[in-house]
Amino acid sequence: MTIQWTIVATFLYAEIGVCVLLCIPFISARRWQKIFKSALLNWFVQHGNLYFNVLIAILLLLFGDGIRESLKYGDLKDEEGAEGALRPASHMNIMMHLFRAQRNLYMSGFALFLIIVLRRLVTVISNTATLEAKSEAFEKQAKSATDAAEKLLEENEKLKKEGPGAENDAELEKLRDKVANKNKELDEAKDKLLHLEADLQAVKKQAQGVNTEYDRLLKEHSKLQEELEAAKGGDGDKKDD
Numbered sequence: 626m627t628i629q630w631t632i633v634a635t636f637l638y639a640e641i642g643v644c645v646l647l648c649i650p651f652i653s654a655r656r657w658q659k660i661f662k663s664a665l666l667n668w669f670v671q672h673g674n675l676y677f678n679v680l681i682a683i684l685l686l687l688f689g690d691g692i693r694e695s696l697k698y699g700d701l702k703d704e705e706g707a708e709g710a711l712r713p714a715s716h717m718n719i720m721m722h723l724f725r726a727q728r729n730l731y732m733s734g735f736a737l738f739l740i741i742v743l744r745r746l747v748t749v750i751s752n753t754a755t756l757e758a759k760s761e762a763f764e765k766q767a768k769s770a771t772d773a774a775e776k777l778l779e780e781n782e783k784l785k786k787e788g789p790g791a792e793n794d795a796e797l798e799k800l801r802d803k804v805a806n807k808n809k810e811l812d813e814a815k816d817k818l819l820h821l822e823a824d825l826q827a828v829k830k831q832a833q834g835v836n837t838e839y840d841r842l843l844k845e846h847s848k849l850q851e852e853l854e855a856a857k858g859g860d861g862d863k864k865d866d
Contacts, residue, residue, distance in 0.1 A: 629687065640739040644739065648746075654750045657754065658755075688737060694725075694729065695723065699723060728853055739842070749832045759821050773807050781800045
């Protein structure tokens, strides 16, 4: 491979490595969010944004070049037709260039696609971490409201046992109002928690879909690598003959 396609292949392998790292289950979404918000990464994003955009532009140009080369040698293959059997060296040369053009097309295409996948993964992980933090906060709020309501009910029962009285009745009415307010707050906190859990499940389903698509791309990439090795082996055997 030439230098530009070697760089593209290296970038593609780096993207695959980052995708695998982001999909590791024992690293929590909150830890990833802390990494994403770290000062070093923010500095890198601010100063490397221009270079990253230039890299995307170069990948787009190489992707267009791969399409052009694939169409060019595909047409040459069709034009050669049955004459390929009469000129095996020419046919092999066209097939070799066609395979290289298709390989370059797939490499640049996958590199561009994985950029989208990585951005989506980072967004899903950040949203998951935010939802988990909100869910935990609402759980603590609901627990606090439940404890306060239980305490007020205990005081209410205690006042009932002490017997009737105007002062006790007034205090009891206040306690009932407090209990009603706390129960209302508890219901509101439970509703918010249910909504957050539903959002969290939706985010997890999105992450599962991204992982499935990523596994499919890895399988296609492995298949292309095997075809490349097979083509190289066939080319080598032809040269030996």
